[in-house]
Amino acid sequence: MKFVSTRGQTEPHSFSEAVRIGLAPDGGLFVPEQLPDLSEQMREWEGLSYTELCIRFFQQFATDIEVGELRELVEEAYSKFDHEELAPLKRLDERIQVLELFHGPTLAFKDFALQLLGKLYERQVALSRESINVLGATSGDTGAAAINGLLGKDGVNIFILYPDGRVSPLQERQMTCTGESNVYPISITGSFDDAQASLKDVFGDGAFSRSVNLSAVNSINLARILAQCVYYIYAWLKLPGSERANTTFVVPTGNFGNVLAGWMACRMGMEVAGFRVATNRNDILHRFFSSGDYSMGEAMASLAPSMDIQVASNFERFLYFGCGADAEKTRAVMAQVKSEGVFETSDGSLVGSMSSTRMDDAEIRETIQEVYRKYGYVVDPHTACGFKDLDEFEHCVILSTAHPAKFPETVEETLGQPSTHPSLEALKHREIVAYPLPADAEEIKAFILSKQNPVQTK
Numbered sequence: 001m002k003f004v005s006t007r008g009q010t011e012p013h014s015f016s017e018a019v020r021i022g023l024a025p026d027g028g029l030f031v032p033e034q035l036p037d038l039s040e041q042m043r044e045w046e047g048l049s050y051t052e053l054c055i056r057f058f059q060q061f062a063t064d065i066e067v068g069e070l071r072e073l074v075e076e077a078y079s080k081f082d083h084e085e086l087a088p089l090k091r092l093d094e095r096i097q098v099l100e101l102f103h104g105p106t107l108a109f110k111d112f113a114l115q116l117l118g119k120l121y122e123r124q125v126a127l128s129r130e131s132i133n134v135l136g137a138t139s140g141d142t143g144a145a146a147i148n149g150l151l152g153k154d155g156v157n158i159f160i161l162y163p164d165g166r167v168s169p170l171q172e173r174q175m176t177c178t179g180e181s182n183v184y185p186i187s188i189t190g191s192f193d194d195a196q197a198s199l200k201d202v203f204g205d206g207a208f209s210r211s212v213n214l215s216a217v218n219s220i221n222l223a224r225i226l227a228q229c230v231y232y233i234y235a236w237l238k239l240p241g242s243e244r245a246n247t248t249f250v251v252p253t254g255n256f257g258n259v260l261a262g263w264m265a266c267r268m269g270m271e272v273a274g275f276r277v278a279t280n281r282n283d284i285l286h287r288f289f290s291s292g293d294y295s296m297g298e299a300m301a302s303l304a305p306s307m308d309i310q311v312a313s314n315f316e317r318f319l320y321f322g323c324g325a326d327a328e329k330t331r332a333v334m335a336q337v338k339s340e341g342v343f344e345t346s347d348g349s350l351v352g353s354m355s356s357t358r359m360d361d362a363e364i365r366e367t368i369q370e371v372y373r374k375y376g377y378v379v380d381p382h383t384a385c386g387f388k389d390l391d392e393f394e395h396c397v398i399l400s401t402a403h404p405a406k407f408p409e410t411v412e413e414t415l416g417q418p419s420t421h422p423s424l425e426a427l428k429h430r431e432i433v434a435y436p437l438p439a440d441a442e443e444i445k446a447f448i449l450s451k452q453n454p455v456q457t458k
């Protein structure tokens with residue numbers, strides 16, 4: 001299987017190559033040359049453990065990795081989860097189930113993708129015998145998950161920029177209290193946008209980024225999307241056969257990455273009733289799905305900060321498949337979004353099985369209370385966004401994207417009782433190691449250079 005760019009101006013790449021480069025050189029995103037029809041296989045996959053299912057699924061795509069090696073990568077990637085099933089389904093009532101995706105080491109669904117991506121990076125380093133420097137910017141969860149996925153990996157340094165004082169104290173601790181010497185959390189003076197802008201400048205210096213073998217860790221990496229397809233299929237196979245086709249997956253989303261993964265699984269043969277795109281007050285995706293208007297505004301702070309996003313970068317993959325894998329059309333639309341900040345469509349086929357909702361902060365609080373009152377179940381503020389207008393569904397599975405203890409302030413204020421998790425408590429006693437820097441590409445480059453070890457030879 002080869003992977004092509006959504007913009008059609010990049011040579012087909014192998015799985016490992018596409019994962020290593022992340023963004024395609026023509027500015028597009030890597031997608032499988034063809035989405036395989038897995039409906040037959042899915043029937044045979046019923047009853048498999050999560051890791052076994054993941055191996056079978058990746059075998060369809062990572063055709064340049066030998067299956068024995070793939071097995072090792074997957075088994076190790078998911079060895080740090082604290083629930084035997086990795087992604088357990090919890091039934092709240094006859095119609096509503098929750099898919100708990102917060103049993104990974106940083107208690108958010110991003111662990112599913114980043115633990116595996118960490119193993120793939122490690123494999124790459126071992127093959128090429130060249131060390132790599134991974135650089136990313138975060139507003140919280142991605143940084144923590146990426147750092148954890150790369151902890152202590154030989155030949156990999158990880159540098160994460162985060163806005164000083166603007167990530168939650170626990171998220172900061174998850175990044176800065178690891179005690180590992182290959183981890184460099186950099187607290188940037190300024191906002192997330194300032195951090196993001198200086199990151200772009202660092203990557204913009206091609207000579208520099210080649211000289212230190214710089215790699216981006218962000219939500220556009222192909223391996224992340226594919227890793228996320230697995231938990232949809234896993235949950236779907238656990239549903240009673242009679243419910244599968246009548247079930248809607250409800251996905252709290254910001255970047256569109258998570259819901260895209262489900263939609264792709266559906267295109268590969270996972271038959272469902274549809275998807276619900278649940279946004280917070282940053283509602284660009286809700287506006288698109290309810291009225292065809294995709295115009296960007298400023299991202300506003302909310303109680304669900306990991307969804308405070310206005311540029312849904314993974315949307316490009318959806319557009320690409322939605323317009324029949326037409327790279328030329330995708331290019332034109334992306335150019336229009338870039339120059340005018342707007343894209344409108346009346347093409348019903350794109351919207352198809354998707355519906356959407358928006359939830360503001362007051363509703364998030366009410367929902368946390370109501371879900372607790374009704375079911376005795378505590379949800380985090382991101383997951384809460386999914387509990388809106390569910391009456392229209394015959395059956396639904398709401399993806400729970402984070403453990404409530406990750407956002408203790410909101411949960412405690414709302415329910416009047418604390419939410420804790422042992423792994424977060426342990427962090428409170430560890431030393432914080434962070435590197436403060438201004439939002440300046442030159443200073444960041446100098447810092448990265450100062451941390452290079454002599455090349456390791458094995």
Ligand SMILES: *Cc1c(COP(=O)(O)O)cnc(C)c1O
Pocket residue numbers: 108109110141142219252253254255256257258259306307382383401402
């Ligand atoms: C990242 C994140 C989201 C949004 O995921 P997307 O892939 O951007 O849709 C939602 N909830 C939590 C807790 C997250 O960390």
